[in-house]
Amino acid sequence: MTANQRKRALAPSGPRKTKVEPPTLCDPQATIAPELCAYPDQVRRSRETEEALHQVVDAFNAFRDPIFIHDSEFRILRANPAYLACARQPLRNILGKPYWQVFPKGDGPLASCLKALQRGSMMEEAENVATESNEVFHSRAFAVQADNGDYLYSVHLLEDITERIRMEEALRQEKMLSEATIGSAPGFFFVVDREGRHVRWNGYLNKMTGLSDEKLRETALLQIVHEGDKLFAAAKMQEAFGGGYAQGEMRLVTVDKGVRDFSISARRFAVDDATYLAGFGVDVTEQKRAVAQLQLDAQVFNGATESILIMDAEKRVIQVNPAFIAITGYTPQETIGKKRWLLLARVHDKATYRAIWKALRRHDHWRGEIHGQRKNGEVYPMLLNISRVHNAQGEISNYIAIFSDITDLKRSHEQMEHMATHDRLTGLPNRNLFYDRLQHSLDKVARHDEHLAVMFVDLDNFKAINDTLGHEMGDLLLRQVAERLQACTRKQDTIARLGGDEFTILTESLKTAFEDVISTTAQRIVASLAAPFDLGGREVHISASVGIALYPKDGKNLSALLKRADMAMYNAKEIGKNNYQFFTEEMNIRAAERMAFESDLRGALKGGEFFLEYQPQMQLGSSRIVAVEALLRWQSPKRGLVLPERFIPVAEVMGLIVPIGEWVLQSVCRQIREWTSQGLRDIRVAINLSSRQFRQDGLAEAIRRAMEKNRIPAANLEFELSESAVMDDAESAAKILQQLKDMGVRLAIDDFVIGYSSLQHLKRFPIDNLKLDSHFTQGVATDAGDQVIAAAIIAMGHSMKLDVIAKGVETQQQLEFFQNNGCDLAQGFFINRPLSPEHVATMIGHA
Structure with missing residues (x-):
């Protein structure tokens, strides 16, 4: 702004008639302010009173704060010593100079004067003024006018506020530092009142809770504490308000509804009459997890x-x-x-x-x-x-x-490996290990031009001993057989149990006169097994049939040798048992014939070559025919009539016995339906179930479907099972028998003999009939021992409320024995031969 501009700006806007009443200046010491403020009047009176002027001047010079006076051109007219000290110049150097040249950093007084004159007031607070030495003064100014309103001069009073500004700046810096520290702290800062309402907080709390400042102001601290920790947190707040300080760990709920662990400390403080808590919370979730992990690691390490x-x-x-x-x-x-x-x-x-x-x-x-x-x-x-x-x-x-x-x-792995490769009962190698060693030996002897032999050893009459004396005695016998076989062979030979009463022996590294060596070994085996066995104080006699195949004469691979040793063993059985046989080509021819027989048998079921005959069972008390037994026959186009004794064992081995048994069941049910339609409603038909069919899953359901399909009552059916079929696994047999009994059919044990094992389990089975073994039936006419056994079985059956059926009755003497001993039923050629369905209907219809 130029000097002319300043003149115009300070010039009055119009004539003023108002008498000048100067405002009161701020005088902290209250010493010379009254005189200074009355300065205009004193000036007018000074023309008359010089003494008064000196007094004002003295007061002006003695004023502690800087004062200066300037004219309408802003030229300094007067300045007190305090002002000169600030300006760091003598009065002569500044008189007549515009005041902004004295303090070039500040334009405050000029602005103050402009505002005062423009608004018609006598005083206006100005801006702060800074000196060259960075002192800061607060400027207050007023313009003085004549009675006619003309501008006379301006008076400026400068108050030194340097220290206050420095203190304010220090406080501002401290506040900024404090807020920056709190804002960047790794936790939340809070101040709450007595009711727990937030008074102050940092941004961490906003971020953690997701609440705005407005929401936090309305939210109490306890509202963000996890429900399970609210009582604990409330107690800690009371402790802090009462004791001045409290600290504890608690869970807080975060913006995503998650939960974090915080360690919170709070201290009480007071402002005026109000009491507050200031505190800080640090997230210790990860720290606690780390501690827990360390504890877990330590437990894992030590445990x-x-x-x-x-x-x-x-x-x-x-x-x-x-x-x-x-x-x-x-x-x-x-x-x-x-x-x-x-x-x-x-x-x-x-x-x-x-x-x-x-x-x-x-x-x-x-x-x-x-x-x-x-x-x-x-x-x-x-x-x-x-x-x-x-x-x-x-x-x-x-x-x-x-x-x-x-x-x-x-050790456990070795035991498991041994169990996987050895027979549990005898400890001998099992089938898999034997095959592995045989293949290894074949590979070796082929390289060294040596010989080896495979022997099949099958015990004769083992089944009868097992059924009579029980499985425990049977197992004991097998273990003793294994020991005798080991005693008859070399240490390097392999003896294996394939299952049941079948054993195999591998003899290798044979060179000269090998057949003589094998013959000698076989003779020892046959003789050893023919010697008596002691089974728990009971002397038992068995024998063995041994078949031998030689490498390379009888076969050069594993399957050929095994097959031919098996053929030789069967040949030993056929010629009387208790002997050994080397494989011959004649055996091969017989094996071919057996294969042809099996092929014809397989086609018999599909070709409809089976038929049934029915042998009557007579009630001895009334001589009435009350039941029949269904007997399977095979009428082969090539072989003619083949008896069951010939083809049933082969069907068992081939696995055909189950579908054949299903055919028998369906055929019998159809026949009962036909007889029922002819008026024969009370006839009962007995069907033989093979061991394999008895153990077949779904047996009871198959019988139920057959009865429902043909609409026949269960009372018309009776199922016969061999003693061995139910004794092999008495526990499961009892469950299957009960399933059948619950259907309403009758059950019978076929070919029953008195054995310890049988008597142990017989009382648990829900059976109706015992069929006496035909061996005892044949001897009752002449053998006192058979008579005693047969009479004992009849008495035992009656004591158990079972009907006893004599099987294979072929003479009058046999019939009379059973009649005299109270036997319930009998069947056999003497009573009636097996009949066709038509003859059964005729015979029973005329009875």
Whole structure:
């Protein structure tokens, strides 16, 4: 702004008639302010009173704060010593100069004057003024006018506020630092009143809760505390208000409805009459998790059953767990700080150790089975995992070895392997191991031009002994047979039990006169097994049939040798048992014939070549025919009529017995329906169930479907089972029999003999009839022993409320015996031969 502009700006806007009444200046000391404020009047009176003028001047000069007076051109007219001290110039240097040249940093007084004159007031507060020495003054100014309104001069009073400004700036900086510190703190800051309402907080709390400042102002601290910790938090607030300080950990609810753990401390303070809590909360969730993980790691380390050994980069042991002490026998004092790190046994060569370290260098890990050595010198197998650990700089920091004593594990594996390859009953190799050794031997003898032999040993009459004396005695007999076979053979020979009463023997590395060697061995076997066996004080006699096949004469591969040894064994049975036979080509011819027979039998079911005949069963008390037994027949186009004794065993071996049995069931049900339509409603038909059919899943359901399909009552059916079929697994047999009994059919045990095993389980079976073995029936007319046994079975059956049926009655004497001994029913050629369905209807219809 130029001087002319300033003149115009300060010029009055119009004539003023108002008398000048100068405003009161601020005078903190209240000493000269009255005189200064009355300065205009004193000036007018000074023309008359010089003494008064001197007084004003003295007061002006004595005023502590800087004062100066300027004209309408802003030229300084007067300044007190305080002003000169601030300007750092003598009065002569500043008189007549515009005041802004004295304090070039400030334009405050000019602005103040402009505002005062423009608004018609005598005084206006100006801006702060800064000096060259950075002192700051607060300027107050007023313009003085004459009575006619003309501008006379302006008076400026400067108040030194340098210290106050410095203090305000320090407070501002401190506040900024405090707010920055609180704002950047790794937690939330809060101030709450007595009701727990938020008074002040930092941005962390907004971010954590997702609440705006307005919402937080309306939210109490307890409202963001987890429900399960509210009582605890309230108690802690009361403790802080009452005792001045409190600290605790509690869970807070976050913006995403999650829960975080915080450690919160709060201190009481007062402002005026109000009391507040100021506090700080630090999120310790991860810290608590880390502590929990460390505790868990410590528990795992100390509670692990595996030995854990930690080494430093120099492979010195720094820590071991209790399992290490238990496994090795070494104490921590004997181990820590030493380099005997793995305590490996000396059975390993240097190559083993080099392989371990090579793997560690390449892969930072090695795992394998190795041997350790305990403190007492015992060597044991261990499974070792060793890892190399690196720090953040990639340097090796530790080695961690984890190992376990696998002595029991290896023993268990050996036992499992033995169980998988050996017969549990006898301890001999089983079928799989025998086949494996036979194949290995075939490969070896082929390279060395040697011979070997395969023997099949099958016990004669074992089934009868097993059924009569029970399975426990049968098992004992098999174990003794295994011992005798081992005594008859060489140590290098392999003896195996294939199952049941079948054994095989592999004799290898035979060179000259090998057939004589095999014959001698076979003779010893036959003779040894023919000698009496002692089964729990009971003397038992059996025999054996042995079949022999030789390599390479009888076959050059495993299957050929096994097949031909089996053929030779069957040949030994056919010619009287208790002997041994070498395979011959004639046996092969008979085997071919057997295969042809099996082929014809397989086609018989599809070709409709089977038919049924029915043998009547007579009630001895009334001589009435009350039931019939269905008997299967095979009318072959090639072979003519084939008896069951010929084809049933073959069907059992081939697995055809189940579909054949299903055909018999359906055929009998259809026949009963037909007889019923002819008026024969009370006839009962007995059907034989084979062992395999009896164990077939869904037997009861198949019988139910057949009865429903043909609409016949269950009382018309009776099922006969051999004693061995139900005794092989008495527990499951009892369940199956009960299922059948619940359907309403009758059940019978066929070919019953008195045996300990039978008597043990018979009372548990829901049977109706006992069919006496035909062997006893044949002897009752002449053999006193058979008479006693037959009479005993009849009496036993009656004591158990069972009907007893005599089977195979062929003479009058036999019939009379059973009549005289109270037998219930009888069947056989003497009573009636098997009949066709038509003859049955005719016979029963005329009865």
